[in-house]
Amino acid sequence: MSLSDIWDVLVLGVVLGSLYAVIAIGYTLVYGVLQLLNFAHSEVFMAGGFGGVIALTIFEPATDPSGLQSALYVLLGILGGALLGGLVAFGLEKGAYRPLRRRHASRLIFLITAIGASFFLYNLAGKMFGRYPMPMPTMYENKQVFEVFGTSVNVTQLLIVVAAVLMLLTVDFVVNRTKMGSGIRAVAQDPEVASLMGVDIDKVVSRTFVLGGVMGGVAGFLFGTNLQVEYTMGFLPGITAFAAAVLGGIGNVRGAMLGGLTLGVVEAFTVEWFGDAWRYAGAFAVLVLVLMFRPTGILGERVGRTA
Amino acid sequence: MNVGVEKEAGAASGAVDGRPALLELRDLHVFYGAIEALKGVSLTVGEGEVVALLGANGAGKSTTLKAASGMLAPRSGEVLLRGERVDGIKSHELVQFGIGHVPEGRRVFARMTVLENLKMGAYRLKRPDDADLDRVFSLFPVLAERRKQVSGTLSGGEQQMLAIGRALMGKPELLLLDEPSMGLAPLIVRQIFEILKEINEQGTTLLLVEQNAAQALRLAHRGYVLETGAVVMSDEASALLSDPRVRAAYLGEVAEQAEEKG
Ligand SMILES: Nc1ncnc2c1ncn2[C@@H]1O[C@H](COP(=O)(O)OP(=O)(O)OP(=O)(O)O)[C@@H](O)[C@H]1O
Numbered sequence A: 001m002s003l004s005d006i007w008d009v010l011v012l013g014v015v016l017g018s019l020y021a022v023i024a025i026g027y028t029l030v031y032g033v034l035q036l037l038n039f040a041h042s043e044v045f046m047a048g049g050f051g052g053v054i055a056l057t058i059f060e061p062a063t064d065p066s067g068l069q070s071a072l073y074v075l076l077g078i079l080g081g082a083l084l085g086g087l088v089a090f091g092l093e094k095g096a097y098r099p100l101r102r103r104h105a106s107r108l109i110f111l112i113t114a115i116g117a118s119f120f121l122y123n124l125a126g127k128m129f130g131r132y133p134m135p136m137p138t139m140y141e142n143k144q145v146f147e148v149f150g151t152s153v154n155v156t157q158l159l160i161v162v163a164a165v166l167m168l169l170t171v172d173f174v175v176n177r178t179k180m181g182s183g184i185r186a187v188a189q190d191p192e193v194a195s196l197m198g199v200d201i202d203k204v205v206s207r208t209f210v211l212g213g214v215m216g217g218v219a220g221f222l223f224g225t226n227l228q229v230e231y232t233m234g235f236l237p238g239i240t241a242f243a244a245a246v247l248g249g250i251g252n253v254r255g256a257m258l259g260g261l262t263l264g265v266v267e268a269f270t271v272e273w274f275g276d277a278w279r280y281a282g283a284f285a286v287l288v289l290v291l292m293f294r295p296t297g298i299l300g301e302r303v304g305r306t307a
Numbered sequence B: 001m002n003v004g005v006e007k008e009a010g011a012a013s014g015a016v017d018g019r020p021a022l023l024e025l026r027d028l029h030v031f032y033g034a035i036e037a038l039k040g041v042s043l044t045v046g047e048g049e050v051v052a053l054l055g056a057n058g059a060g061k062s063t064t065l066k067a068a069s070g071m072l073a074p075r076s077g078e079v080l081l082r083g084e085r086v087d088g089i090k091s092h093e094l095v096q097f098g099i100g101h102v103p104e105g106r107r108v109f110a111r112m113t114v115l116e117n118l119k120m121g122a123y124r125l126k127r128p129d130d131a132d133l134d135r136v137f138s139l140f141p142v143l144a145e146r147r148k149q150v151s152g153t154l155s156g157g158e159q160q161m162l163a164i165g166r167a168l169m170g171k172p173e174l175l176l177l178d179e180p181s182m183g184l185a186p187l188i189v190r191q192i193f194e195i196l197k198e199i200n201e202q203g204t205t206l207l208l209v210e211q212n213a214a215q216a217l218r219l220a221h222r223g224y225v226l227e228t229g230a231v232v233m234s235d236e237a238s239a240l241l242s243d244p245r246v247r248a249a250y251l252g253e254v255a256e257q258a259e260e261k262g
């Protein structure tokens, strides 16, 4: 394998991995505040894909857009993804999880509800939008932007990585440097004491879902731009991003980023070396191996409680 | 307000020596499922007072504090702050009424630094008040030294100081303290009680739950004794200190100190 081949694969891996990282944040934030494995987050991602399609279908893109028009279309798609992703996450928390919290339901009930909500949401999408893949409306000419060591990077790839990095920086800032973030971290560590400080747990939980949902939704739009949008599109990226969150240390925001990037790169190399049939095997082999030696993930559970 | 004089003179009346009541609990009944943890607790804390709440393990001391700060909703009975009914208000809203609760076992945010913990204490305010931070650092100089340290790595005594400092950051008028001396060496306990005294002299009212009855009663103006969810005694602190029942039950090992005092 030549150096330029390695770069080819690496670029694919980083693009994929930055999406996984963004989705993984949604899992890890919610786990942090509720110790809940929100398996319906994959459907938030899916909803974001459709959000992008809907936004761009309403404002039909011109056939030969100028640079400025293209930028506006992309922004529109991002907004559509963010909006629908955030909305679904918000509704999920309010409609499915909050009633369970009121009743002090056990973790198992939450888990089953999450899986049920996931089935419900993707079938609802199938019913509403049809059970076939749709392309994202064309927003720009996907030409090469630049080359790294002979590997060409196109507009979509650049867009994905730049948007992902911006989102990751934002969420890191929000969680570690803002008052809202301090509320999230306090609830993750000790909700009872957090409320003694004046933290409204319900509000923090709701905002956490929306934060993760907006990011997951934008990731869905970006993913759909790279490939296509379909009602089942959430499943595999969702599971992989969940694995990424666990790999990095569930509850740990930076861990989710690291885990996502790692699994994206591993996946790209697995496909290159063993073929597409092995696509998800490599990532999960890495997950199992890491957890054998570090059961709390690479960076450990940090936002969440130790117990 | 000097509260030291009246205590010596006062016959125990249950009234708050002419001071307006800051906190009043009336006939509180609190349940954990089917278990009745408080069976009609009534007590009053006057403005500027230090009130000790004593009792054996499981008597319901922590439950009383939790009901006062909104962590638990009583099944019946009333919680009044300055005469206003506040039972049923959730703890995150009740802090706006000027209640600070230092919970049992300190419960600092272990993964946050000392400074972050203190800022969390001011969460209810728009932003932390620098004057409060200075006050906490002057009460507990060790916290200033350790401000960047992750709180989980502090010693037990330092964590207790942090828990108290954190509560002060929310500008409480009434501070509920749940066993601040738990598991600490006598020297540290004495230090913490000195500081509690100072906090009270600066104008904060204290309701102090303690197993360490001798220390608590020496700081307090008045005291209540809880037994299996009910108040069985309430009196001036000095009277409780010399009461044979209290001495037998809670002051066994420090009887001599109590004698000096009485
Ligand atoms: N979460 C709970 N669920 C069920 N029962 C509880 C719970 N918390 C307390 N209790 C019970 O309520 C009673 C009073 O408990 P509480 O914690 O108020 O006692 P305490 O006086 O603070 O004791 P300690 O000195 O050991 O802290 C005890 O019998 C206890 O077992």
Ligand SMILES: [Mg+2]
Binding pocket: B061, B062, B063, B104, B178
């Ligand atoms: Mg207790």
